[in-house]
Amino acid sequence: MMARMTSRTVHIGQMCKKNLRVLLDMDQVLADFELGFFQEYRKKYPEYPYIEMKDRVGFFVKDQYEKMFSSVPNIGNAVANIYNAKKFFLNLPEIEGAVDAAKKLAKMEGVDVFICTSPIEKYKYCLPEKYEWVHKHLGPEWVARIILTKDKTMVNGHLLIDDRVDIIGAIERPSWEHVVFSANHNMKADIGKRRRLDNWTNGDWKELIEDFKMRI
Ligand SMILES: Cc1cn([C@H]2C[C@H](O)[C@@H](COP(=O)(O)O)O2)c(=O)[nH]c1=O
Numbered sequence: 001m002m003a004r005m006t007s008r009t010v011h012i013g014q015m016c017k018k019n020l021r022v023l024l025d026m027d028q029v030l031a032d033f034e035l036g037f038f039q040e041y042r043k044k045y046p047e048y049p050y051i052e053m054k055d056r057v058g059f060f061v062k063d064q065y066e067k068m069f070s071s072v073p074n075i076g077n078a079v080a081n082i083y084n085a086k087k088f089f090l091n092l093p094e095i096e097g098a099v100d101a102a103k104k105l106a107k108m109e110g111v112d113v114f115i116c117t118s119p120i121e122k123y124k125y126c127l128p129e130k131y132e133w134v135h136k137h138l139g140p141e142w143v144a145r146i147i148l149t150k151d152k153t154m155v156n157g158h159l160l161i162d163d164r165v166d167i168i169g170a171i172e173r174p175s176w177e178h179v180v181f182s183a184n185h186n187m188k189a190d191i192g193k194r195r196r197l198d199n200w201t202n203g204d205w206k207e208l209i210e211d212f213k214m215r216i
């Protein structure tokens, strides 16, 4: 029997084997937004109060700072100044093991990897710097894998690895299953029946991918 192969799908007779489409979030999955923020904030505002990284709760840093330090004038602006600044996104450190794991994931048979990331409102530096970060850390060929969107529910994939717990948008039932990437801010959150991936270093991600490959 003739076999026909495309880059995305393998057809063997009547059988059709799809590739697993994995969407990797960027901030706090590949790039360490929280560490980058903490270091810059302490450097720029050493006299301001701060929240230890282990005590971060809730997705938005600004919300927690404003709530916790409501008596400090302009603390929200100080927080936003950090991630709105030039080179903030470009200089974010890697999440340990993320780049190595992403490269290995992309080489796995039957897997297509994309980076699915949301820009901040003040996008002037954030947008090009997200591209530059990917180019610098993962290589030029990875730039074509970037999907920038405010609404990740609109993106078609089988699996989304993302630290944000409340991923909502226009599509009520997105095509992907959300696996929560562990971060300080989400450790106390109710994630229902969703699975967690705690890190890129202990090899659990390989099992996760094999498991998803069996299911599509
Ligand atoms: C924690 C935090 C994040 N943001 C921004 C930074 C990113 O551009 C997006 C999150 O992107 P992701 O694709 O969902 O990782 O949100 C922010 O504006 N304020 C914050 O405190």
Ligand SMILES: [Mg+2]
Binding pocket: 025, 026, 027, 028, 029, 162, 163, 164
């Ligand atoms: Mg994120």
